[in-house]
Amino acid sequence: MPISDRGYQPYEGPRLPSRRNNWVITSLELRRIWASLLVKIVLIIAGIWAILRVAWVAGVGYFNVTLTERASQDAAAVEQLRQRLAQALSSDLVLAGIDGQLVFVILLTLAWGSGAIATDVRDRALQFYFAKPVTERTYLLGKITPLAVYCFFICVVPGTLIALVEGSLLQGQGLAASRSALVLPAILYSLVLSVLLSVGSVGISSLSRNRLLTLAYWAGILFVPLAVAGIVDLATQGEFVWLYLASPLTMARLLGRAIFRLSAEGPLQWYHSLLTLAAVCGGSIWLAWQRLSKTEVVG
């Protein structure tokens, strides 16, 4: 094979500013996350589950609407049935649709987020990133954003679809607009969940280079306070409800109910949750920032 040596080729093209590096890292991470078999399985099951849930709401709702319209000649009975249907097809169902996806979002953050920085430290990838025009902020955003995007889509798809299905089913009762408007809280709640869980998991992943350890930390933060509060709550019959303040998952759901304008199920109010959620997000970002900005890259 003839060898043609073109020799030294200086780069003479334009050099763009490094601020677009957020997007450069994010786009690569989106691909890398999707390339993980475990993540793929979680996403596919989450998708199937979401489709089944929406289909169930649509199917059962359509059946009930049709039945209501044909049920009786008695106008009062029909009205009563309609009211029941309107109550059933409400924001509760949209909220439940999103909460039903929570398990997949948690799995995703355990599978990817909780090891995001740990794996990079272990593989000496920080050497690669910080020998380029990459700041700590760029790097962190590049790790958090793609995970948040996946989490957001897992939650928002069933939430918005259920809201739209409810709107179309209750069109005859003049509730189409109010039910379709549930898309907004669905988007907002999905955003809260995805930001909380992706920021928390990626931040915690900076605590060690041992991926199993960071996974355990993240699982501990999610489940230990929830389990302790649950057990104490059960044993004392609700005397220590404030223990739930330490559980980010419970607090996120509390905020979710407020976003959907549903009343709180216990004495804790939505504003109580803000402290916990701010502590999880702010604390984990602070931890990661400290580790990245002060730690030297030693191989």
Added chain:
Amino acid sequence: MSETAAIELRKFSKWYGRIIAVNDVSVGIDRGVTGLLGPNGAGKTSLLRCMSGQMRPSLGAVRILGQDPWRNPALARDIGLCTDQGWLMDELTPAELIGFDLRLRGVEEGKTRDRAIEALEQFDLGHAVDRRINTLSRGTRQRVKLAQAFAYDPEVLLLDEPLTGIDPVARATTVKRIKERGAAGRCVLVSSHVLHEVESMTEQVLLLHKGRLVAHGNAMEIRDLLDQHPHRIAVECDRPRDLARAMVDLPSVQGFSFPSESVVELHTKQPDECYAAVPARALEANIKIRRLTSPDATLEMLFRYLVGEGS
């Protein structure tokens, strides 16, 4: 120290806890190729990491193109780094990896692939452009790392043991590329613990030993020093005592020792003559040579000699 030095170290020291890696080094490195020589543990990697902005000096200062490299993203764009333990994203292809690097450095999206392929072809890796990195051999991966460091054409190239694991043909190409960049006015600093490797790239060397800069100058002068100090040549063969008998009349041989049953060590101040004579004498005496090594031709010995520890 040159006022136009691309890399400048001022009373630079780096320590980890109680271990001193680099101790009070002041030097200016001009554009062109410079070798950073030192045995394992001399502090070469620590020096390169501080130069690339991954670590901070414990004392003193590092200046690259007049700027402090510690977490300096604007400067990082102009520094190409290839480390012996560098990271490669295994699931990507070399073209994708280099494309990612180029995008981070500000090369336009549409031009990154062409530039990446060009860089890979410079290192004879045209066949590996679209193969996954995890399917490549160790030597090929090392060349991918080099192509990545070279692709953007940075002003400063820091290469830590760049020839490790590379076959002889690829070594020749790599040496050629390094020299090209030096000739084009880039500042290329190549670390190695093998003197002849560095000699093939440049005459300018820095010698680092136990964290201290022991010499800075021309490689040929250093080679002469190595040849002048007492030298041992170890020959592993089937009849070491007979080989010693066959070599005893050579004027360049000053003495013998027998460190084991199968090894004879020749003591000389003219190693080249001895190297030439050993095979001929062994052939004449029908002695089978299994291995011929020079325990003194190592940098470690040279450094001991330079710092006065050698006998």
